[in-house]
Amino acid sequence: MTSPAVHIRGLRKTYVVSRQEAGARATVVDLVRRRMQEVRAVDGISFDLAPGEVVGFLGPNGAGKTTTLKMLSGLLHPTAGEVTVLGRVPWKREKAFLRQITLVMGQRNQLVWDIPASHSFELNRAIYRIPQEDYRRILGELTDLLELGPLLSKPVRNLSLGERMKCEIAAALLHRPSVVFLDEPTIGLDVTMQRRIRTFITEYNRRFGATVLLTSHYMADVEALCKRVVVIHHGWLLFDGDLSVLVQQFTQHKTIVVQLGDCDADLKAYGDVVSCSDGRATLRVPRSETAHITERLLADLPVIDLLIEDPPIEEVIERVFAQGNT
Amino acid sequence: MKGLAELYIQQFRTTLAMMLQYRASLLIWMIGHVLEPLVYLIVWSVVAGTGGGSVGDYAKRDFAAYFIVLMLVNHVTYTWIMYEFEYRIRHGSLSFALLRPVHPIHSDIADNVSSKVITLPFMVAVAGVLALVFRPALSPEPWAIGLFVPALLLAFLVRFLLEWTLAQAAFWTTRVSAINQTYFVLLLFLSGQIAPITLMPHPVRVLAQILPFRAMVGFPVELLLGRLTLSEALTGLGIQAAWVIIGLVLLRVAWRAGVRVYTAVGA
Amino acid sequence: MSYLRLLAAFFRVSLRGELAYRVNFFVQLFQSALDLGMSLGGLAVVFSFTDTLGGWRPDEVLALVGVYFLVGGIIGLMIQPGMEEFIESVRDGTLDFTLTKPEDAQLLVTIRRVDIWKLIDILMGVIVLGAALARLGGSIGLGEAAVFILMLVAGGFIIYSFWLILATLSFWFVRVENILVIFQSMYEAGRWPISLYPGWLRYGLTFVVPVAFAVTLPAEALTSRLSGWTLLGAVALAAVLLVISRGFWRLGLRRYSGASA
Secondary structure (H helix, E strand, O other): OOOOOEEEEEEEEEEEEEEOOOOHHHHHHHHHOOEEEEEEEEEEEEEEEOOOOEEEEEOOOOOOHHHHHHHHHOOOOOOEEEEEEOOEOHHHOOHHHHOOEEEEEOOOOOOOOOOEHHHHHHHHHHHOOOOHHHHHHHHHHHHHHHOOHHHOOOEHHHOOHHHHHHHHHHHHHOOOOOEEEEEOOOOOOOHHHHHHHHHHHHHHHHHHOOEEEEEEOOHHHHHHHOOEEEEEEOOEEEEEEEHHHHHHHHOOEEEEEEEOOOOOOOOOOOOEEEEEEOOEEEEEEEHHHHHHHHHHHHHHOOOOEEEEEOOOHHHHHHHHHHHHHO | OHHHHHHHHHHHHHHHHHHHHOHHHHHHHHHHHHHHHHHHHHHHHHHHHHOOOEEOOEEHHHHHHHHHHHHHHHHHHOOOHHHHHHHHHHHOOHHHHHHOOOOHHHHHHHHHHHHHHHHHHHHHHHHHHHHHHHOOOOOOOHHHHHHHHHHHHHHHHHHHHHHHHHHHHHHOOOOHHHHHHHHHHHHHHHOOOOOOHHHOOHHHHHHHHHOOHHHHHHHHHHHHOOOOOHHHHHHHHHHHHHHHHHHHHHHHHHHHHHHHHHHHHOO | OHHHHHHHHHHHHHHHHHHOOOHHHHHHHHHHHHHHHHHHHHHHHHHOOOOOEOOEOHHHHHHHHHHHHHHHHHHHHHHHHHHHHHHHHHHHOOHHHHHOOOOOHHHHHHHOOOOHHHHHHHHHHHHHHHHHHHHHOOOOOHHHHHHHHHHHHHHHHHHHHHHHHHHHHHHOOOOOHHHHHHHHHHHHHHHOOHHHOOHHHHHHHHHHOOHHHHHHHHHHHHOOOOOHHHHHHHHHHHHHHHHHHHHHHHHHHHHHHHHOO
């Protein structure tokens, strides 16, 4: 059993913030005595990542995803709990540790703004002491995978958001880190660009075997990339496992789409009729009865075509979060 | 070591590229550095004129020499890291520096030196023009010229290290402008930028001995002007070296403490 | 009259906004005190070696310092903030909001932002000025006071026009805020009487960046140095510049409105 690339046990991060209430009387009181309250950003989470895994870290805004990532990359000191990445304690910020990780933050740039990205790349090469040969090779591969060619000589401020993100990702991977933390890398990008970056991450993981922890609140990111998801809400974990299991666990329904000749038949007996047009009916049925109802449909009606689907993942996730709120 | 050298070279290229974008800002920066010593040069020349030719042992042409050299020395030793640091912390870009396996000071030194390399030719040209206009009296001994180079280097190090340390204040407060301004006023009075330290009142002269400001600017100027004996010059170099060591220690302590605060709260 | 009402309204809004940051009062107080200390320190050192500086007595230069802070405060209070915000608004497009308002755009842009705490500088300047005049002993007659105020107003309008012309350039060029920084640097030269400087510098500080009109000339008015002709010239220049700057402004505005589709 190889040791995990990322190991987290009972990780906790609490902030103490001053509490301010509205209203004149409260303002006066505040001047005299500041009330503090504790905010639990991360409230005791535990999970491991095996080397080479690509894991999605899902949660709504403010759930604690970014805080966790910052603790994993050494930017934040945990309040309690145990965390090691590649066997090292992140917040010690040892040079050997920093050389093996990378953090890409979706809305922040490390690239120097007014000059072409190639300058920032060269700077990173010097900072991470990447040998010339390796640098040329990895730059070539990244340029291919991300289609960077024409972008590298333009000042970063002249690039579109998507182009800038691609360059940011490339800059972060030049030193071939074995652990890659991506914090909302596709946020604000158009659908095509999102897809391209997802493809890149998959390909990168396949080629270089890097461990990838990706946070997102876009389901499409997670669906495309990760077999395993970890769901966090209000600072604690709601789920850790296969995406398909998540769907199964949190939905009690399945959707049956059945193509008939017309919509005359009364389908209420089979399940909730969500919609019906041109003979194409969508039914919502209890998960446990799916096989049984399908049998009956096929036996009773002139079915032209039949399809069984899980409900959309968004719906699933919302249900997971809703459950987390209770 | 070779790794660091590579970093400095790359930072130089980056800074050069950035400066070419910001030509106007460069110009304005230099205007400020020229105007201030020029104003004091003129004021003191007028005083010398009404005072029977000289003030203390500074005649008009001595003042000219003093302030023109001062202009160059101040320019070479100048840093802006205090403002930049506060900006980094406020915008969270310090996080990127913390993710890197090198101490951020290297980038900053490289950036600072690179900027000077680019602007120095212009400053020297301006100094040349001012020399033609004000006719400075400058005839130092060869040994003074020889010692001037290490003195200038040490002055840069003292100023950079101490100002970098001071910049760490941004970890604890957002009101760094007040701290910075206090610092600059002290620097102005105690480093010889308002007037040669020997002309300042006694309390100021005493303070200048124990504080590092003279080591940052005034000392190299006095040295090049030939106003120090050899033993005074060597003592001065020693004092500079001592301040470099103090600066390194303070820097380490402040940076460690700052990072601890930053990683406790995050940004 | 509606101008004054508008000005009062903006003042009130700025005040209320700033009062939420009371600490800024102390910050400004500290910084201004430091600045003044630096000025006075420099003065003290210089006058420890001489009785006159280019014909100016110590208390006369002190009066100059008072005017320096007074005028600097006025610029920082009502001229600079508005112009800086205007330049920014051209860049990020928020100027359009101003242009759709039913008041004259130039007026709105000018008075929209007020840096309340600069009142400290003005107060400081007045106090220093008062102290200097008291020490000078001679009584300031109504006539001299009037001339001083007139010169102050003329100088103020000259500076305002100067800033407006520079700010209007942002309709054509992008990075204009850098030019404003030059003004700051050159204004510093106004701490000392302009008459000290060699001809070329004096020229620059009068006609290129009008520091002389802002600081030295009003101080000269108080120290009986101002000739009637200079006063007349300054007033005339103020009037001319106000007209020119407004014309330039309207030109820029037409270009802006025409250019933005």
